[in-house]
Amino acid sequence: MTTLLNVRDLRAYYGQVQALHGLSFSLNEGSLTTLLGANGAGKTTTLRAICNMVRSTGAIEFEGAPLTSRSTENIVRLGIAHVPQGRGTFTTMTVEENLQLGAITRRDKAGIVSDIERMYAYFPVLKQRYTQQAGTLSGGEQQMLAVARALMLRPRLMLLDEPSFGLAPLVVRDLFKILGKINREEKVSILVVEQNAQLALELADQAYVIETGRIVMSGAAQEIANDENVRKSYLGY
Amino acid sequence: MSAAVEEVVTEAPAVEAVPKRAMTLGTGTSLVVLALLILAPLVVKNFVIFQLTMLLVYGLAVLALNILTGGSGQFSLGQSAFYAVGAYTSAVLMEQYNVNYALTLPISGILCFAVGFLFGQPALRLSGVYLALATFALATAMPQLLKLNFLEPWTGGVQGLVVTKPDAPFGLPMSQDMWLYYFTLAITIAIYVGAVNLLRSRSGRAFMAIRDNEIAASAMGIDVALYKTLAFGVSAGITGIAGSLGAIVVQFVAPDSYTIGLAIQLFLGMVVGGVGWLPGSIVGAAFIIFVPNMAENISKGLSGAVFGVLLFLVIFVVPHGARQVAIFCQQTVAKFRKR
Amino acid sequence: MELFSNQILAGISTGAIYACMALAVVMIYQAIDHLNFAQGEMAMFSTFISWQMMQWGIPYWAAFFLTIGLSFVAGIAIERILFKPLAKAPVLTNVAGFIALYSIINSSAGLIWDFTIKQYPTPFGSAPFLGSQLISTHQAGMIGVTILLLIGLYFFFQYTRVGLAMRAAASLPESARLVGINTSWMIALGWGMASAIGAIAGMLIAPVVFLEPNMMGGVLIYGFAAAVLGGLTSPLGAVVGGFLVGIFENLAGTYIPGVGNELKLPIALALIISVLVVKPAGLFGRAIVKRV
Numbered sequence: 001m002t003t004l005l006n007v008r009d010l011r012a013y014y015g016q017v018q019a020l021h022g023l024s025f026s027l028n029e030g031s032l033t034t035l036l037g038a039n040g041a042g043k044t045t046t047l048r049a050i051c052n053m054v055r056s057t058g059a060i061e062f063e064g065a066p067l068t069s070r071s072t073e074n075i076v077r078l079g080i081a082h083v084p085q086g087r088g089t090f091t092t093m094t095v096e097e098n099l100q101l102g103a104i105t106r107r108d109k110a111g112i113v114s115d116i117e118r119m120y121a122y123f124p125v126l127k128q129r130y131t132q133q134a135g136t137l138s139g140g141e142q143q144m145l146a147v148a149r150a151l152m153l154r155p156r157l158m159l160l161d162e163p164s165f166g167l168a169p170l171v172v173r174d175l176f177k178i179l180g181k182i183n184r185e186e187k188v189s190i191l192v193v194e195q196n197a198q199l200a201l202e203l204a205d206q207a208y209v210i211e212t213g214r215i216v217m218s219g220a221a222q223e224i225a226n227d228e229n230v231r232k233s234y235l236g237y
Numbered sequence: 238m239s240a241a242v243e244e245v246v247t248e249a250p251a252v253e254a255v256p257k258r259a260m261t262l263g264t265g266t267s268l269v270v271l272a273l274l275i276l277a278p279l280v281v282k283n284f285v286i287f288q289l290t291m292l293l294v295y296g297l298a299v300l301a302l303n304i305l306t307g308g309s310g311q312f313s314l315g316q317s318a319f320y321a322v323g324a325y326t327s328a329v330l331m332e333q334y335n336v337n338y339a340l341t342l343p344i345s346g347i348l349c350f351a352v353g354f355l356f357g358q359p360a361l362r363l364s365g366v367y368l369a370l371a372t373f374a375l376a377t378a379m380p381q382l383l384k385l386n387f388l389e390p391w392t393g394g395v396q397g398l399v400v401t402k403p404d405a406p407f408g409l410p411m412s413q414d415m416w417l418y419y420f421t422l423a424i425t426i427a428i429y430v431g432a433v434n435l436l437r438s439r440s441g442r443a444f445m446a447i448r449d450n451e452i453a454a455s456a457m458g459i460d461v462a463l464y465k466t467l468a469f470g471v472s473a474g475i476t477g478i479a480g481s482l483g484a485i486v487v488q489f490v491a492p493d494s495y496t497i498g499l500a501i502q503l504f505l506g507m508v509v510g511g512v513g514w515l516p517g518s519i520v521g522a523a524f525i526i527f528v529p530n531m532a533e534n535i536s537k538g539l540s541g542a543v544f545g546v547l548l549f550l551v552i553f554v555v556p557h558g559a560r561q562v563a564i565f566c567q568q569t570v571a572k573f574r575k576r
Numbered sequence: 577m578e579l580f581s582n583q584i585l586a587g588i589s590t591g592a593i594y595a596c597m598a599l600a601v602v603m604i605y606q607a608i609d610h611l612n613f614a615q616g617e618m619a620m621f622s623t624f625i626s627w628q629m630m631q632w633g634i635p636y637w638a639a640f641f642l643t644i645g646l647s648f649v650a651g652i653a654i655e656r657i658l659f660k661p662l663a664k665a666p667v668l669t670n671v672a673g674f675i676a677l678y679s680i681i682n683s684s685a686g687l688i689w690d691f692t693i694k695q696y697p698t699p700f701g702s703a704p705f706l707g708s709q710l711i712s713t714h715q716a717g718m719i720g721v722t723i724l725l726l727i728g729l730y731f732f733f734q735y736t737r738v739g740l741a742m743r744a745a746a747s748l749p750e751s752a753r754l755v756g757i758n759t760s761w762m763i764a765l766g767w768g769m770a771s772a773i774g775a776i777a778g779m780l781i782a783p784v785v786f787l788e789p790n791m792m793g794g795v796l797i798y799g800f801a802a803a804v805l806g807g808l809t810s811p812l813g814a815v816v817g818g819f820l821v822g823i824f825e826n827l828a829g830t831y832i833p834g835v836g837n838e839l840k841l842p843i844a845l846a847l848i849i850s851v852l853v854v855k856p857a858g859l860f861g862r863a864i865v866k867r868v
Contacts, residue, residue, distance in 0.1 A: 090748055
C-alpha cells in the first residue's frame with residue numbers, strides 16, 4: 001500500500017500560542033483514517049494545517065509533493081477536499097449552486113452535470129431541495145450537502161472535521177454509512193476527525209489518538225477499539 | 238426572491254480591540270512630553286506658537302473621535318458639525334453677548350454634549366457604513382444650516398464672525414499668542430486626564446465591551462443604548478470645546494471652515510495616530526496640520542497627490558499608526574534593558 | 577398634479593446618474609466589503625482619458641470601449657499594487673487608503689487637464705425625449721444603458737463560473753478557498769469591474785454635469801446614498817435606490833419651503849436615514865443576523 005499523505009513533526013501556532021507540538025502521522029491510499037481526541041487536543045488544527053489555513057512548521061507531503069508552501073486554494077486543486085467544522089455552507093446560494101461551487105476548479109462540463117446527478121443519488125434529499133437556498137436546510141441536510149460539495153471536486157483525499165457535530169444520532173449513522181460507501185466505491189481516501197470515538201472506530205480502518213498537540217497512540221481501528229485501557233483513558237466510553 | 242436571512246458569526250470587530258492599558262503612556266514618558274509641551278513656545282516664533290496651539294486644538298478633536306471610535310467602536314464622519322457648533326457657540330457668545338471667552342468653553346461643551354447625545358439616539362439603530370452615512374449627512378448639512386437667513390443676526394451668515402483675541406490676564410508679561418497656547422494646553426491636559434480616567438472607569442469598560450462585541454455586551458447586562466449615546470455625547474462635547482478654542486485661536490468663524498473636509502482630516506488624524514491610542518491623537522493632529530504644508534512645499538500643482546502618496550507611505554509602513562511605533566520603541570527599550 | 581409628475585420625471589432623469597454610480601459602488605462593496613471613497617475620482621479619471629482619446633481623433637464608441645478596457649486593467653492594478661498589501665491592515669486604515677487615492681487622482685487630473693470645465697459629447701443627442709422637456713434623449717439613453725448593464729451583471733453573476741466564484745468569495749472567503757477559489761484574485765477582479773462600470777457611469781454623466789476634476793464629488797455621495805438605500809448587497813436595489821434618490825431630491829427641492837439647492841443633499845440624506853432606521857439593511861438588502 002502506498003502512502004498518500006505524510007505528516008512529519010507538524011507544529012502549529014495561533015499567534016503566540018502553540019497548538020501542535022511535533023505531530024507525525026501518515027495515511028495510506030484508499031484508507032479511512034480517523035483522528036480522535038478530546039476538545040482542544042488539536043484535531044481541527046491538524047486539518048487546518050494540512051490546508052495551510054494556520055501558521056505551521058514541519059513537513060506535509062501529499063503523494064510525495066510538499067504542501068507547506070502552497071496556498072489553500074492550490075492545495076485544494078491537488079485533490080484534497082476539506083469539509084470544515086460548521087460545514088462552510090454558502091447559505092445564500094441554492095443547493096445546486098453549492099454543488100457547482102464544489103466543482104469550480106473543474107472544466108469538464110459534462111462530467112460536472114453527471115456528478116451532480118450522482119450526488120443526488122447518494123443524497124436524495126438534496127435533489128428534492130436543489131433550488132432551495134442552502135441556509136434553509138436542516139443541520140443534517142447541510143452536512144450531506146457539505147460532503148457532496150467536497151466530492152464534486154473528485155478528490156483523492158477528503159478531510160472531514162467532526163461531521164457528526166450537532167446532528168441527531170440516526171442522521172449520524174446514515175451519514176457514516178454513506179462515508180464508508182464513498183470510501184469503498186469511489187476510492188476516496190478519508191481522514192475524519194471525530195469526538196464520537198465509538199462510531200468513528202467502527203467505520204475506520206486506521207486510527208490515531210491525539211492529546212494536547214501530540215499523537216499518543218496509533219494503530220488499526222479495531223485494535224484501539226478493543227483496548228480497554230485506551231478506551232477508558234482517552235476515548236471515554 | 239426569498240429573502241433568506243444570512244447568518245454570520247460575529248467576526249473580528251471593525252475596530253481593533255485595544256486593551257485599556259495600551260491606550261495611554263507610562264508616567265515617565267508622559268512627564269517628558271509634558272515638559273516639552275511647556276517649554277516649546279519659549280524658543281520659537283509667534284507664528285509657530287500659533288501652529289502649536291492649533292496642534293493642541295486638533296489634538297483634542299482627534300482625541301474626541303478616538304474616544305468614540307477607539308473606545309466604543311462607533312464611527313463618525315460628522316465631527317466637523319460638532320466642532321462647528323462649539324466654534325459658533327463661543328463666537329456668538331463672545332461677540333454678541335460679551336461673555337468672557339473662558340466661560341464660553343463649558344457652555345459649548347455642555348451644548349455639544351446635548352447635541353451629540355440627541356444625535357446618538359437615531360444613530361443607535363445604525364452601524365458601520367450606515368452610521369458613517371448618517372454622520373456624513375450631519376457634516377454636509379451643518380455649513381448650510383449656519384448660512385440660513387433667519388440665523389444671520391447671530392451668525393453673520395456667509396460672512397461669518399470675527400472673534401477678538403483675548404489678552405493674558407493678571408498683567409502676565411506674555412504675548413496673546415503665548416497666553417492662548419498655555420490656556421489651550423491647560424485645558425487639553427485636563428481633558429486628556431479626564432478621558433484617560435473615563436476609559437479606565439466602569440463606563441470605559443462598558444464602551445470597550447460594546448466595541449468588542451455588542452451582543453455579548455448586552456448579554457452581560459450593559460445598557461448598550463445608553464452607553465453608545467453617552468459615547469456620542471462625550472465625544473461631541475470634547476469636540477465642541479476644541480471648536481471653541483479653535484474659534485478663539487483663529488479669531489474667525491465662517492460656515493465654510495467647517496465642511497466635511499474637516500471631518501475627514503480628523504478621521505485621518507485618528508488613523509495616523511493609531512485608533513484607540515489616546516496619546517496618538519497629538520501625532521495625528523501633527524500629521525494633518527504639517528503634512529499638507531510639506532506637500533505644498535514639495536510641489537504646488539501636485540500637493541494633493543504628494544499628500545496622498547505620503548499618507549500611503551505612512552499606512553504601508555505602520556498600518557496601526559503611531560501606536561505601532563510606540564510599541565516598537567517600548568519593546569526595543571525593554572530588550573536593551575534585559576541585556 | 578402637472579408639476580408633481582414633471583418633478584418625478586425630472587427626478588428619474590437625474591436618478592439615472594445616481595443609479596449608474598450606485599451600481600459601481602455595490603459592485604466593489606460586494607468584492608471588498610468597503611465603500612471606496614475614491615471610486616468617483618477613478619470614474620472621473622477614466623472619463624478624462626476617453627475625452628483625451630476623442631481629442632486625438634478617436635471616434636466616440638472606440639474611445640468608449642477602449643476606456644472601459646483600460647479602466648478594468650487599471651482597477652486591477654490599483655488593487656494589486658496599493659490595496660493588496662493592506663488586506664490584513666485594520667478596516668479604518670483601508671478607508672484612509674481610499675482617501676489618499678482620492679487625493680492623488682484628483683490632484684493629478686487637475687495638473688494634467690486643469691480645472692476648467694470641458695464639454696463632453698453624447699452619443700444619444702440632447703433633443704427632448706418623446707416631446708418632454710424634462711428628459712432628453714441623452715438621459716433616456718443613459719437609463720437604457722444602466723438597465724442593460726444591470727441585466728448583463730445579473731447574467732454574469734447568476735450563470736457564469738467566474739460570477740459564481742466571485743459571489744462565493746464575497747460571501748464566505750474561507751469556504752471559497754476550500755473549494756479552490758483564489759479569493760485574492762476575485763477581489764482584484766471586483767476592483768476591475770467596479771472601475772469599468774465607474775468609467776461607463778462617468779462617460780454617461782459627463783455630458784450632463786460637464787467634465788472637470790471635481791465633477792464626481794456630488795454624484796458619488798448620491799451614488800453611495802442610493803446604494804445604501806437599495807441595500808448594499810443588491811445591484812437591482814442600487815439602481816432602484818438611484819432613481820428614488822433622484823425623485824426624493826427633486827420633490828424635496830420643490831415642495832419643502834426654504835429648501836434651496838444647498839439643502840437638497842442633507843434633506844435627501846435625512847430621508848434615506850429615516851428609511852434605514854426602519855429597514856436597516858436597505859430596501860432590497862439581505863438582513864444579516866450576527867451570532868456571538
